[in-house]
Amino acid sequence: MPTPAERNALLFLAGVALVGGGVRVLHSAKLGHEVAAAERLAGGPVRPTDASSALEAQLAAVDSARKTRGSTGKASTSKTDTRSRAPRRRVAKTDSAPQERPKRTRLRDSSPETKQPKLPIQRSRGQPQVPVDINRATAAELEQLPRIGPALAARIVAWRIQHGPFRSMDDLRHVHGIGTTVSSLLQPMVTF
Numbered sequence: 001m002p003t004p005a006e007r008n009a010l011l012f013l014a015g016v017a018l019v020g021g022g023v024r025v026l027h028s029a030k031l032g033h034e035v036a037a038a039e040r041l042a043g044g045p046v047r048p049t050d051a052s053s054a055l056e057a058q059l060a061a062v063d064s065a066r067k068t069r070g071s072t073g074k075a076s077t078s079k080t081d082t083r084s085r086a087p088r089r090r091v092a093k094t095d096s097a098p099q100e101r102p103k104r105t106r107l108r109d110s111s112p113e114t115k116q117p118k119l120p121i122q123r124s125r126g127q128p129q130v131p132v133d134i135n136r137a138t139a140a141e142l143e144q145l146p147r148i149g150p151a152l153a154a155r156i157v158a159w160r161i162q163h164g165p166f167r168s169m170d171d172l173r174h175v176h177g178i179g180t181t182v183s184s185l186l187q188p189m190v191t192f
Contacts, residue, residue, distance in 0.1 A: 131191045134172060135165040146185050152177045166192050 002010065039045055132141055134156070142153035152175070159175045166172050172190075173183050 131189055134190045134192060135160060145189055147182045148186075168192060 132145060134142075139150070139153040139157050142148050142156055143150060148156075155175050155177060156172075160166065163171075163174075169183050169187060169190075169192075171192075172178055172186070173180075178186075
């Protein structure tokens with residue numbers, strides 16, 4: 001005797017099978033109506049196209065496109081021709097034997113125990129010499145900090161105006177764009 005859960009699963013599968021069968025019957029009935037309408041318009045029986053004739057027509061079209069491409073020297077721009085979209089590499093011709101490509105090595109191990117914070121981006125205008133008071137600094141002074149661009153500096157100033165002075169690094173992390181990585185980079189460079 002099936003359990004209630006098994007009975008529900010069987011009823012669900014039977015329902016899906018019935019719905020699928022009903023959809024197939026409706027589609028075949030629709031196809032029958034379309035064929036009958038086409039026969040009325042044509043004035044006689046219409047032979048449905050089979051898969052082999054459709055495939056032959058497609059192959060003929062491809063062969064025709066290849067011949068056209070070969071005579072003009074240009075690649076086709078159809079959506080199905082992916083080869084024409086791929087960039088081509090230029091290979092330098094040398095008389096010597098082909099050289100072996102150097103193997104790529106991983107620069108940094110990404111395992112959790114050796115994960116290091118990313119280094120700050122070096123800017124041409126230089127890093128600030130003294131810690132910046134985040135509550136008094138202008139947007140231009142904030143831009144001197146690593147990973148702080150004009151948009152983020154403007155958001156810091158706007159948050160400070162709207163919510164009051166920052167009390168800690170946690171308050172600074174409320175600004176959109178300052179996450180754990182950026183806050184850990186800014187920690188030694190800012191004061192509150």
